Amino acid sequence: MTQQTKVPVVAVVLAAGSGVRFDPAKPKQLVALNGKPIVAWSIEAFENDEHVDDIVVVVNNTVREAVEQLIDDASYAKVRAIITGGAERSDSTEAALTTLADAGIPQDAKILIHDAVRPFVSRQEIDGCIDALDEFTAATVACPSTDTILLTQDLGDREVIQSVPERRHSFRAQTPQAFRFGTIRDAYAKAAGDPDFRPTDDTRVVVDYLPDQPVAIVGGSPRNMKVTTQDDMPLARALANALAGAPRGPQNERQRAAKEQLHAMFGKAFGVEGE
Amino acid sequence: MTQQTKVPVVAVVLAAGSGVRFDPAKPKQLVALNGKPIVAWSIEAFENDEHVDDIVVVVNNTVREAVEQLIDDASYAKVRAIITGGAERSDSTEAALTTLADAGIPQDAKILIHDAVRPFVSRQEIDGCIDALDEFTAATVACPSTDTILLTQDLGDREVIQSVPERRHSFRAQTPQAFRFGTIRDAYAKAAGDPDFRPTDDTRVVVDYLPDQPVAIVGGSPRNMKVTTQDDMPLARALANALAGAPRGPQNERQRAAKEQLHAMFGKAFGVEGE
Numbered sequence: 001m002t003q004q005t006k007v008p009v010v011a012v013v014l015a016a017g018s019g020v021r022f023d024p025a026k027p028k029q030l031v032a033l034n035g036k037p038i039v040a041w042s043i044e045a046f047e048n049d050e051h052v053d054d055i056v057v058v059v060n061n062t063v064r065e066a067v068e069q070l071i072d073d074a075s076y077a078k079v080r081a082i083i084t085g086g087a088e089r090s091d092s093t094e095a096a097l098t099t100l101a102d103a104g105i106p107q108d109a110k111i112l113i114h115d116a117v118r119p120f121v122s123r124q125e126i127d128g129c130i131d132a133l134d135e136f137t138a139a140t141v142a143c144p145s146t147d148t149i150l151l152t153q154d155l156g157d158r159e160v161i162q163s164v165p166e167r168r169h170s171f172r173a174q175t176p177q178a179f180r181f182g183t184i185r186d187a188y189a190k191a192a193g194d195p196d197f198r199p200t201d202d203t204r205v206v207v208d209y210l211p212d213q214p215v216a217i218v219g220g221s222p223r224n225m226k227v228t229t230q231d232d233m234p235l236a237r238a239l240a241n242a243l244a245g246a247p248r249g250p251q252n253e254r255q256r257a258a259k260e261q262l263h264a265m266f267g268k269a270f271g272v273e274g275e
Numbered sequence: 276m277t278q279q280t281k282v283p284v285v286a287v288v289l290a291a292g293s294g295v296r297f298d299p300a301k302p303k304q305l306v307a308l309n310g311k312p313i314v315a316w317s318i319e320a321f322e323n324d325e326h327v328d329d330i331v332v333v334v335n336n337t338v339r340e341a342v343e344q345l346i347d348d349a350s351y352a353k354v355r356a357i358i359t360g361g362a363e364r365s366d367s368t369e370a371a372l373t374t375l376a377d378a379g380i381p382q383d384a385k386i387l388i389h390d391a392v393r394p395f396v397s398r399q400e401i402d403g404c405i406d407a408l409d410e411f412t413a414a415t416v417a418c419p420s421t422d423t424i425l426l427t428q429d430l431g432d433r434e435v436i437q438s439v440p441e442r443r444h445s446f447r448a449q450t451p452q453a454f455r456f457g458t459i460r461d462a463y464a465k466a467a468g469d470p471d472f473r474p475t476d477d478t479r480v481v482v483d484y485l486p487d488q489p490v491a492i493v494g495g496s497p498r499n500m501k502v503t504t505q506d507d508m509p510l511a512r513a514l515a516n517a518l519a520g521a522p523r524g525p526q527n528e529r530q531r532a533a534k535e536q537l538h539a540m541f542g543k544a545f546g547v548e549g550e
Contacts, residue, residue: 136435142425146503147447148476149424150417151440152492159492160411162444164479165426171434172422201423204439217427217434222506228421231497234513235506 008109009053009130011046011078011176012096015039015067015116016060016085027063028227029116033240038227039063040070041119041240047076049126052112054078056099058085058092090188090199097185107182113202114176117227120239121176128218129178136216137183140203142171143220174220177202183213283384284328284405286321286353286451287371290314290342290391291335291360302338303502304391308515313502314338315345316394316515322351324401327387329353331374333360333367365463365474372460382457388477389451392502395514396451403493404453411491412458415478417446418495449495452477458488 015029022028029039039057046052055078059067064082071079083099085092093113100111110133114121125141132139149170152159179187183206190209191197199205203215227236290304297303304314314332321327330353334342339357346354358374360367368388375386385408389396400416407414424445427434454462458481465484466472474480478490502511 135433140425140436145424145447147449147501148479149420150415150446150448150478150492152417152444152446154444155489158410159444159446161415161478161482161490161492164448164476164482167475169427169429169434169437171425171427172420173425173439174422200442201439203425203436204423207436207439214430215436217425217436222504226422229497231510234509238509 008105009051010100010105010109010111011052011055011126012093012111012113013039013042013046013055013057013116014085014089014092014096014113015042015063016058016092017089017115017117018060018062022227022229030063030066031227031233033119033236034244036240037066037070038119038236039067039116040074042114042116042121043071043076043079044074045119045121045123045126046112046114047078049123051127051130052078054080056080056096057082057116058096059083060085088198090191090197090202090205093184093202094188097181097188100181101185105181107180107185109181110178111181111184112176112178113184115226118175118224119227119236120223120225120243121174122221122223125174125218125220125224126176129176132216132218133178133180137180137213138178138203138206138210139216139218140177141174141218141220141224143174143222143224144168145170145172171217172220173201173203174224174226178218179206183210186210283380284326285375285380285384285386286327286330286401287368287386287388288314288317288321288330288332288391289360289364289367289371289388290317290338291333291367292364292390292392293335293337297502297504305338305341306502306508308394308511309519311515312341312345313394313511314342314391315349317389317391317396318346318351318354319349320394320396320398320401321387321389322353324398326402326405327353329355331355331371332357332391333371334358335360363473365466365472365477365480368459368477369463372456372463375456376460380456382455382460384456385453386456386459387451387453388459390501393450393499394502394511395498395500395518396449397496397498400449400493400495400499401451404451407491407493408453408455412455412488413453413478413481413485414491414493415452416449416493416495416499418449418497418499419443420445420447446492447495448476448478449499449501453493454481458485461485 030037046055083095085095112129129139148167150161151163153162187205187209191205305312321330358370360370387404404414423442424440425436426438428437462480462484466480
């Protein structure tokens with residue numbers, strides 16, 4: 001069972017990060033793994049999932065041209081808009097939510113927000129989010145922590161341990177993070193009134209500002225790694241080479257035909273800037 | 276300043292893990308990285324640190340012969356004993372503590388407990404532990420979490436988020452975990468009376484059973500990774516190759532001479548089984 005009632009399923013791929021920890025001269029979302037830019041791996045994960053209807057890609061001005069080009073070259077049929085994000089991750093999410101609201105998307109639409117720099121998200125993780133939203137208003141992919149987590153407090157010149165949560169209840173947040181549209185809009189609206197609002201994570205916005213809404217955990221795996229620094233590249237390359245055997249590109253005839261409709265749809269479906 | 280008062284500094288290298296998540300046929304602590312078994316990388320980190328006096332290696336019966344052989348071949352001068360651990364990590368720590376107590380080690384000795392499968396521990400991390408014990412009775416290397424941590428509760432068929440700690444106060448425990456000898460002995464003695472005692476971590480024993488003792492955080496890094504599954508091997512190999520340029524082996528003349536004394540010392544310094 002993948003959807004009890006058919007509502008739009010929209011993936012938001014966040015590719016606006018500046019990635020200064022990686023290489024200031026080369027945005028990490030454009031680095032190729034097995035010949036394909038990281039952001040393309042991420043877009044294709046949603047493009048190739050039959051349960052996903054639409055994709056919105058959030059970029060910054062540095063990567064916009066390259067991302068537009070690769071979307072055009074690959075003929076992705078589900079990409080409806082490429083919009084400009086903000087300085088912080090939450091600014092980019094808010095830009096996407098505003099775009100979706102302007103396009104008149106229904107409150108019960110399922111929104112999956114994904115970091116572009118997690119290129120190896122699996123079908124199981126994406127569909128797990130979509131399914132979880134039948135029962136919960138929010139869900140996030142998360143991987144059980146193999147390390148013991150330590151929560152600390154600051155003693156001025158030194159952090160000391162405050163508590164050590166049980167490892168079986170300690171998860172590392174990944175993405176997609178998934179929400180009914182009305183829920184994430186509501187959480188961001190409430191958060192906007194808080195001057196200290198600086199979330200590192202969309203799920204946190206729901207946890208902090210809609211505390212009565214339980215957020216489901218969807219089982220993730222180490223494969224769904226985040227490319228943050230150069231240290232992550234050896235594993236990323238190894239995974240890309242291992243996964244490249246399976247066909248992931250959308251270059252078939254049906255999708256070429258869909259491409260013809262793409263240009264007509266841009267600026268219409270969502271009323272925002274297109275390619 | 277590395278020690279205000281000179282007390283023995285003993286490294287306990289835990290190499291008794293069965294590592295069933297890695298490869299049941301090949302114990303991961305014996306897998307070679309750049310030609311050197313993982314356990315040898317770990318032992319050498321302490322062997323080559325001038326602030327460490329003694330090393331105890333904890334093994335299981337499967338790896339004992341291979342570990343004895345590699346210690347003999349490499350002529351490590353600080354390895355005082357190779358002892359047999361237990362089924363759980365905490366059993367191995369307890370075996371080491373009993374050995375040290377039987378050898379009459381003073382209560383204020385500094386004990387650094389290290390996972391053998393963290394082969395790339397740095398000098399800075401080891402010395403950071405030794406220094407922290409001048410101010411605290413317990414300390415652990417820990418790496419700031421780059422992921423948002425989610426603490427969950429079980430709803431029966433599904434985990435849901437219970438809280439999302441601040442990322443700046445979320446650390447992933449690594450090793451060494453360091454203690455004044457009297458502190459860790461005391462914590463384990465108190466824990467022994469608890470039938471639910473199943474720690475995944477030595478630091479947790481102090482946090483849970485000596486809650487009035489603050490545990491200091493010593494800054495770790497992703498380089499100090501744990502080799503847990505095959506997925507960790509590409510990064511481990513890349514790190515080993517990058518680090519192999521620096522001389523780490525103890526094969527110089529001074530150490531060869533020290534080797535001559537080694538056999539005499541086994542069974543004497545600590546009164547336990549030797550090579």
